[in-house]
Amino acid sequence: MQKKIIASLAGKSNMFAKFKSGRLIVGLSLSMALLPSLAHASALEQFKSFVSSTQSAKGEFSQQLVKIDAGKAPKVTSTSSGVFIFARPGKFIWTYQKPYEQVLQADGDKLYIYDKDLNQVTTKSLGNALGSSPAAILFGSNDLEKNFVLKEGQAKDGMxxxxxxxxxKDTTFDHIGIGLKDGVPQAMxxxxxxGQVSLLTFKNFVKNPPLSTGQFQFVVPKGADVLNQ
Incomplete structure (x- = not known):
């Protein structure tokens, strides 16, 4: 089940079901001027500010898959963690480090899924795969209202x-919540x-980090099998 949630970050749920499953003075001045207002801004205001000011980012994530059954207490069925880096639109490296290693990487044209245990790479045209998926929130274009209806939620957990x-209507997720604080996504x-909920939390979130040339170019590991879809 965790594999299904992992894969859905890059598209529809059945896409990867068979795999295991980012002018110094002016900038600083502007950031300092925005911080007080963002601390009290609505989620929508914070989110629009984040989207307009963030071309790339990197950070760490942790993920919990929670099963919710009527009349029963929510149950955490799996946990995972790792690191990510992205550059809009459609370029990202989402690396699961625990409990096993797996890499989802996109260069803007193709999506690569690397399973280290199997030493296998699967490639797929990125196309419109981001669309209305959760990945579009972080990695997609700035025109999110084209694919999502956005509205304010209730404040909780300090966000x-x-x-x-x-x-x-044919997306994996019915609802996506984004928790923001100080103008940066903290959770999803x-x-x-x-009846399943995937909870993502972010830390050490760095906006617009320096990127190296070819940062998102995928290199097939030596000896890996390559499957094209």
Whole structure:
């Protein structure tokens, strides 16, 4: 089940079901001027500020898959963690480090899924795969309202929350929540129609880090099998 949630970060749920499953003075002045207002801004205001000011970012993530059954207490069924880096639009490296290693990487044209245990790489045209997926929130274009209906949620856990509902009817997730604080995403809640919730939390989030040439160019590991879809 965790594999399904992992894969859905880059598209529809059945896409990867068979795999294991980012002018100094002026800039600083502007950032300092924005901080007080962002601390009290609504989730939507914070999110729009984040989208307009963030071309790339990097950080760390942790993920919990929670099963919710009627009449029963929520149950954490799996946990994972790793690091990410992205550059809009459609370029990212999402690396799971624990409990096993797996890399989802996109160069803007193709998506690569590398399973270290199997030493296997699967490639797929990125195309419109981001679309209304949760990945579009972080990695996609700035035109998010084209694919999502955005509205204010309730504040909780010290964050202002934004609710994003995909406009498309054939997406994996029915609802996506984005928790923001000081103008930066701190958490995401991904709810599907099967009573499952994937909880993502972010830390050490760095906006617009320096990127090296060819940062998102995927290099097939030596000896790896390559499957094209």
């Amino acid at each position: 202002e929350w934004l609710e994003a509902t995909p406009k498309a 809640e991904l709810r599907d129609s099967f």
